[in-house]
Amino acid sequence: MPGPSLNTSGFERIDSQLEIFAPLLLHMMDLKYSTDVIAAARSLQVFTYIYASMATFWTYDYACSIQEEGMFLFCSRWRRVKLLYVVTRYVPFLLFVTHLYMNFAPDETPDTCQFVNNICSCFSLIMFVSSESFFVLRTYVLWDNNKIVLAAMLLTFVTLFAGAMAAVFSVTANAPFVTSSIPGITGCYQSSGSMGLFVPYLCLFVFELMLISLTLTCAIQKWRVSDDRLYVVILKHNVFYYACGLGFSVVNVLTSLLLDYAYSGMFQDFQGIIHVILATRMHLHLWHVNRTDDPGVFTSITLSDLTPPTTYTESSGLDQLAFLESGLERRNDCN
Secondary structure, three states: OOOOOOOOHHHHHHHHHHHHHHHHHHHHHHHHOOHHHHHHHHHHHHHHHHHHHHHHHHHHHHHHOHHHHHHHHHHOOOOHHHHHHHHHHHHHHHHHHHHHHHHHOOOOOHHHHHHHHHHHHHHHHHHHHHHHHHHHHHHHHHOOOOHHHHHHHHHHHHHHHHHHHHHHHHHHHHOOEEEOOOOOOOOEEEOOOHHHHHHHHHHHHHHHHHHHHHHHHHHHHHOOOOOOHHHHHHHHHHHHHHHHHHHHHHHHHHHHHHOOHHHHHOOHHHHHHHHHHHHHHHHHHHHHHHHHOOOOOOOOOOHHHOOOOOOOOOOOOOHHHHHOOOOOOOOOOOO
């Protein structure tokens, strides 16, 4: 016995109505938000997620090293490079506060984005210059305070820095900031024409390529002559730092040239944060190595040790590596 027949006329009527109205709905959506607008909104969301992740990572790194850093700040003498350390270490906090405001503030205008971005660019510039300064000093020391090497590094730095700043200002003038027209999407990005932002990272790549070449040349010349532990630590630090810097510079050059919307700049400040973490961590490690005379031992520091120094004892070591404007105090003991 055949079962009850299914009346499909109602479904057919609904399907026919969808076929009629679906193109109209899609057309209305296209009129409201184009594909470019949706893609730009997604890029802003990804950029915001990356920046929030960077802030979390930076806070975690700071919490993990707060004891070692407290020992260094309390027990080392105030020299120019200690001031350089403080600037390098704490400027990223200002960058994160300012940039996260730009990422999450509602009802932003292009002019507001331009103003806040200029502030962030200044903080980023300070980060890069201060972190690179550590390794310019180290390279100068590795070359036995050679004035010619120092002059070559400074001349190259000034030339590349001027070219990078000219590129940044010209791009900023020709590529105004754009905000998303979709409700709930905050943040802003530079519109088409911002491809020139790869120039600063290309200049940084050239500068770090020069520094790593000087470091490796010095290592080849002295690897059988000097077995000082501080010399070995500085050499390893320099090579690792430059390798990371060169890799990130290549990534930022490629993203600036190949990606659109906010994607093009999503790793730019990330490179600066990595530079700062490496520079400050390596300086802390070198300071503790200088105090313990053992590069493999990073002494455990308790909160009770975070007291101002009362006496200092001087001991021998590789003077040029342990003393030249590095805040190392030639293995001073903090009692």
